[in-house]
C-alpha cells in the first residue's frame with residue numbers, strides 16, 4: 128500500500144503559503160522498512176501501532192459543525208433511527224479543541240472559509256476531515272460567486288461522501304471508511320520518539336472497487352409502486 | 354407592513370411594457386394585513402445617481418433590506434445608519450446581482466487561501482463596536498463583547514450574533530448574516546425555468562417541495578397554465594407532509610436548545626417515518642424537486658395511501674406525548690413563558706409572518722386569506738396563541754401539525770382522479786404521448802427539454818404560507834428561456850432582524866430560547 132507523508136516541520140508557515148500547509152509526498156509503507164531492520168521490534172511496533180489505531184478509530188469524537196442542508200442528514204445519523212453510537216462516534220463535541228474529526232456538512236462559502244480554517248486549526252492532532260455532500264466535495268450544483276468549489280481547496284480531506292444530501296447511511300459508511308483508513312495509518316507514537324511524519328494510507332476508490340458489481344444490475348424497479 | 358424591498362438591474366431588459374426609463378429599479382412591496390391587499394412601489398434610478406433616501410424611519414425592517422440592496426446592487430440609501438455589506442464578506446469587490454458581475458465561481462480564478470489572506474479575513478471579521486455606535490463601557494461597567502457564532506451549536510447553522518453584555522444581561526446585540534449566501538437569485542438568471550426548481554428546494558432546506566410551490570405557481574401564472582385538481586391536491590398533500598417534518602425538526606432542536614437532550618431523538622424518529630412516505634412517493638428525502646411547471650414529476654405510486662395513512666395514524670399520540678412531557682414540563686415553561694414576547698404591532702413592524710406572527714394572536718394565514726393550489730377546498734383551522742412568547746411559538750407549531758394531519762387525512766379520503774400534468778404547450782417536461790406523434794412534435798419536445806420553455810415577457814409574483822412564514826417568488830421574465838430577475842422573499846430574514854429589539858435587557862439563556870423558538874434555517878435567510 129502507498130502512503131502520503133506529511134511532516135510537522137513542513138507545516139511552519141510563511142505568509143504567502145497556501146492552505147493546506149505542509150508538503151505531501153508519496154512513500155512506501157514505513158512499517159515495511161522497519162521489518163527489514165529487525166523482525167522482533169518490527170512486529171512489536173506493528174502490534175503497538177495497530178492497537179493504538181484500533182483505539183483511535185473506535186472512539187472518534189465528531190465536532191458539532193454544520194453548514195447547511197447536509198448537516199440535517201448528518202444529525203439524522205446521530206439520532207436513534209440511525210444511531211451513530213454503534214460506531215463509537217456519538218460523543219459530539221461543541222468545541223473543536225476536544226474533537227477528533229470534523230465533518231464539512233454543507234456548502235463551503237467564501238465568507239465562511241476563513242472561519243472553517245480557523246476551526247480546523249484549533250483542532251488537535253490527530254485530526255481528520257470528512258467532506259460530506261457534493262457542495263463540500265466540489266461545490267456541487269453551486270457553481271456561483273459566493274461558494275468555494277470544494278473544501279479541499281484549503282483543507283486536507285480524508286473521506287468524500289457523495290450525495291446531495293447523502294443519506295444518513297451514506298454518511299455512516301463514510302465514517303466507517305475513515306475508520307478503515309485510520310487503522311492503516313502510521314503516526315508517531317510520541318512527539319519525542321522516532322519519525323515525526325504522519326503517514327496516511329491511500330485507500331482504494333469505492334467507485335472502482337464496486338464498479339463491476341454495479342454495472343451488472345440490469346433490472347431496476349419501476350417507481351410506479353412503493 | 355413592509356413585506357419586501359429589493360432592486361432589479363434593468364440595463365439589459367427589453368420587455369419593459371411602458372415602464373419609465375431606468376437603469377435600476379428599486380421596489381417596495383407593502384402588504385396590509387387588515388385589508389389583505391398589497392401595493393408595490395417602484396422607483397426608477399439612473400446609473401449616474403444610484404441613491405435614494407432610506408425609509409427606516411417609517412419601516413424599521415427596511416434596514417437589512419436596504420443593506421442587501423446596497424450589497425447586491427450598489428444602490429446607496431442616504432441616511433442609513435450602517436450601510437455595510439450584509440451578505441458578502443466586507444472584503445468583497447463588486448455587487449453580485451448587477452448584470453455585469455460574474456456569476457460562476459469557475460469564471461474566476463480558483464479559490465485559494467493563504468496564511469496572509471487568512472489573517473486579513475480574520476481581521477475583517479473582527480467586531481468593532483464603534484461601527485455600530487456601541488459604547489465599550491458605561492459609567493459603572495465595562496461591557497463584554499461576546500461573539501456567538503458563526504459556528505455555535507444553538508445558532509442553527511452559520512449565523513453569528515455579537516452580544517454586548519453587562520454581566521449576564523444583554524445590553525445590545527448585532528446579528529451578522531451572510532455566512533450562508535449561495536447566490537440563489539443570481540443562479541436563477543442562469544438556469545432555465547425548469548432547471549431552477551432543484552435550487553428552490555434548498556432555500557428553506559427542511560421544507561422540501563414546499564419551496565417548489567411558490568416558484569412553480571409563479572411560473573404557471575406567467576405561462577398561463579391551469580393545473581388539474583389532482584395536481585393541486587397532491588401538491589397540498591406533499592407540502593403539508595413537509596410542514597410536519599419541518600415542524601418536528603423545529604420541535605426537537607427547540608427543546609434541545611433548552612437543554613432537553615432526548616426530544617430530538619423522538620422527533621427524528623417521527624421524521625424518519627415521514628421520510629419513508631416522502632421517499633416512497635418522490636424517490637428522495639430532503640430535496641425531491643418533485644413539482645414541475647404544469648404538474649408533477651410523476652403520478653402517485655400504487656399503495657401510497659396505506660403508507661400515508663400509517664403515518665397519519667402514528668402522529669397524534671406522539672404529539673400528545675410531546676405536549677405532556679415537554680410543553681407541560683415546568684422547566685420548559687419557566688425557560689420560555691414570557692420570554693422574547695412581542696405583540697402583533699411589533700411583529701408587523703418587523704415583517705414577521707407565519708407561526709411567529711400567529712403566536713401573537715394575529716389571524717393571518719395565506720392558506721385561508723389568499724388560498725392557492727386549492728386550499729379553499731380543505732377543512733382545517735388556523736391555530737392562534739395570545740402572548741407571542743417563546744412558549745407560544747413552540748406550542749403553536751404542535752397545533753399546526755395537528756391541522757396538517759387533518760389536511761393529509763382529507764387528501765387520503767378524497768384524492769381526485771386526473772392527470773398529473775397539465776395539458777398546455779408550456780408544461781415542462783411535456784407529456785410524452787404528445788412527443789410521439791410525428792417529427793414536428795418530436796422536435797418541439799426536444800427543444801423544450803434541452804433549452805426549456807420560453808415564457809412571455811412579464812412579471813409575476815406568488816406568495817405561499819411556507820413552514821416558517823410567507824415565502825414569495827417575484828419573477829421577471831424577459832421573454833426567454835431564463836428568468837431575468839428572480840426575487841426570493843424568505844420569512845426568516847426579517848425574523849432574525851427583529852432579534853436585537855427583543856433581546857435588549859434579556860439574558861443570554863433567553864436569547865438561546867428565542868433562537869430556538871424562531872425556527873429559522875440560514876439558507877432561508879441568506880439564500
Ligand code: SF4
Pocket residue numbers: 195196197198232233234259260261262263267290291292293555
Ligand atoms: S450537497 Fe446538496 S444537500 Fe448538501 S449542502 Fe450542498 S446543496 Fe445542500
